[in-house]
Amino acid sequence: MLMEELIKVAMVDDDPMIRTLYKTLINDTEGMICVAEFEGSKETVDELANSSVDVILMDVDMPKMNGIDCVRNIREKNKEIPIVMLTVNEDSELIFNSLCNGANGYLVKGLRPEKLTNGIIEVYKGGAPMSASIARKVVDSFKITKSAVLTGREQEVLQLLCDGDNYKQAAAKLFISAHTVKRHIRNIYEKLQVNSRAELVQKAYRENLVR
The missing domain is CATH 3.40.50.2300 (Response regulator)
Structure with missing residues (x-):
């Protein structure tokens, strides 16, 4: 050949x-x-x-x-x-x-x-x-990627968490209850497959999910 x-x-x-x-x-x-x-x-x-x-x-x-x-x-x-x-x-x-x-x-x-x-x-x-x-x-x-699409509100909560706000501060800025913020955070953790705030922030910046 x-x-x-x-x-x-x-x-x-x-x-x-x-x-x-x-x-x-x-x-x-x-x-x-x-x-x-x-x-x-x-x-x-x-x-x-x-x-x-x-x-x-x-x-x-x-x-x-x-x-x-x-x-x-x-x-x-x-x-x-x-x-x-x-x-x-x-x-x-x-x-x-x-x-x-x-x-x-x-x-x-x-x-x-x-x-x-x-x-x-x-x-x-x-x-x-x-x-x-x-x-x-x-x-x-x-x-996982398909289910990991964040809602607009979840994106706002994620940004505030990465900016250093706690639950109450995020709730006050978004005019929602701390309970609602916690619910959004549970959803974010599940969608992004993370188990801690440190891991969440690291992944959010690594994958350009926040500014």
Whole structure:
């Protein structure tokens, strides 16, 4: 098979054993070839963004530049190359940060060899490969996000809490009872999936929910 007919894959992982393992798997699979491998760095971003590879397999946890930053920086220069995250980490926040920053798929290391190669083919054809456990987390997180939309009053209460007001102060400013404020706060805690005021304030600022 001619080089032009093969799916050209680039591996980005700081573990040389992992790179060797998947490079061998890819090269032993008909229709694809591993043409480059990187540890993950600013140089990696520049080279990949300007390369002619067809698919990038990207680790998340790397010491020089993590995979999410790599994806974001590659996307600033090249929006076309399909990127699949390949990692042991199934943290929901990392999954969404990866996808929101431009990753096209998210696969868990240790999956069966054919799952990986099928994922490469899928993303090459325009799909979005995901391990079953990751897909479930994505669906669950979308459910949480949908239910997490705050009402106008809840948004006002949240802003006052982040400004440092207590229940009574917030109630006075909004011309409602302290009991009503507490009810709004219970709803906010449930919608944003937090358990303390400190956690609430941190999440509100991190996700730009307040000014």
